[in-house]
Amino acid sequence: MSEEKAADARLGEALRELWAAIRVQHPDLPEASPVVAGPKARTGGFLLGSLTARHRENPLREGAEATLVALLHEAAHLTAERLGEQDTSNRGHFHNQIFRRHAESLGLAVAEDDPTKRGGGRRGWARLTLPPATAQRYATPVRDLEAALQTYPAPAQDTPPPRGYVKIWCQCRTLRAAPSEAARGGVFCTHCEHYLTADGPVSAD
Template sequence: MSTTPPVLAAELAVAWADIQRHHPELPDLAVPESLIDESSSACGTELSFERLLHEAAHGLAAARGIRDTSRAGRYHNRRFLAVADELGLEHPDDAHPSSGFSLVVMRPETRRRYASTIERLSRALGAHQSYTTGTATGRAFRGPAARHSSSGGGVRAKAVCGCGRNVRVVPSVLAKAPIVCGGCGQPFTIVDPAANPTATPARVA
C-alpha cells in the first residue's frame, strides 16, 4: 500500500513566505506547483531553496518593473545580479556568454539566515523524490522521461480518452483535476502501467 505523497507545494509556499519576511516587496508565489515539474536550464533545473531564491530575484525585479533578462529569458543581466545580491545570492565568475549571471549561488550568511527553512524544504524535497521514484515503497521504475526523452516540462506519460485520442501529460498535473476530451467528453486516463500502476485503462471505442 503506497503512502500519501508529501504536500510539497505547501512547503514551497512556507519557504517563499520566509523570504517575503525579509523582503516585503516580494509578490506572493501564485502557483507553487508550477516549480515542481518545471525545468529551466536558464534558471537552474534542480528544485531547491537556492532555486527558490533565484525565482524570488525575478519576482522582485518584476515588482519593480526591472527587465532583468533578455534572449527569451535565457540571459540574466547585471540588473538581475543586483537584485539577486539583495537576496543573498552571488555570481563568483564572469558572465556566461549565453546565460549571463544566471548561475547565482547562496552566500554563507544567506545559508545561515535560512538554515531551518532550508532543512525543512530539503526534507520535503527528499520525501517527494522518494515517492515519485517509488523508493518509498522499495519499488522503482524507469519513468516516461527516460523512455521517451521528454524535457522542458517534467515527466510525461501517455493518457487516452474514450474515443482513443491521446495526450502526453505530467501525472501529478492530471491528478489535480481531470482533463476532458472535447470530442467524446470522457476524461483522459494514464494507461502506461509503469507511469501509473493503479490506473484503469480507458475503453477505446
C-alpha cells in the same frame, strides 16, 4: 489520504514555508507561493502557483538548497518586474547587471557566465550560488524541505531507449544518443548548465 497525496501535501507545505521565509526578509515579493502540481511533481519539478515558472531545470532533484537558489532567482526577476526594469534579454536567457543587483540583494552570490571556459555559455550574470550567510538565514525551512524530499516518492522509471541508443540526462531533460556520442563526455545543456551523460547530470564547473 493516500501516501502519494500525503507526500504531495508535505512537500507543498515545505515549499510554501520556504517562500514565506523569503517574504519575511523581502516583503515586497508577492504572496503567491510554490506549489507541487501534477506530473511535474512526479519528475521532481515544481510550479510557482500564480508566479511565472521560468526555470526548465528541476531543482528539487538537487535538494532543498538548490530549490532555495531557484526561488531566490525567481524572486530577483519578480523584483525587476515590480520596478519596471528589464533584467534579461535574448528571450530571457541573458541576465544583465540589473538582475545581478537584485539577486545579490536577495542574498545570492552572482558570477558572470564565461563562454571561454568548458561548459560556459552566454547567459550573462547567471551563475548563482548560495553563500553561507544566506544558507544560515533559511536553515530551518530548508531543513524542513529536505525532510519532505526524503519521504517524497521517487520519479517513475523512464522507458528504456530504443536498441542501439543510450539514455543521457541532465537536471532538466532526458535524451537518447548514439553510444559513440555519449562516450565523448556528454552533451552540454544551456538551460541547467550541466552535461547530459549516461550517468546523469555532470556540472560544468
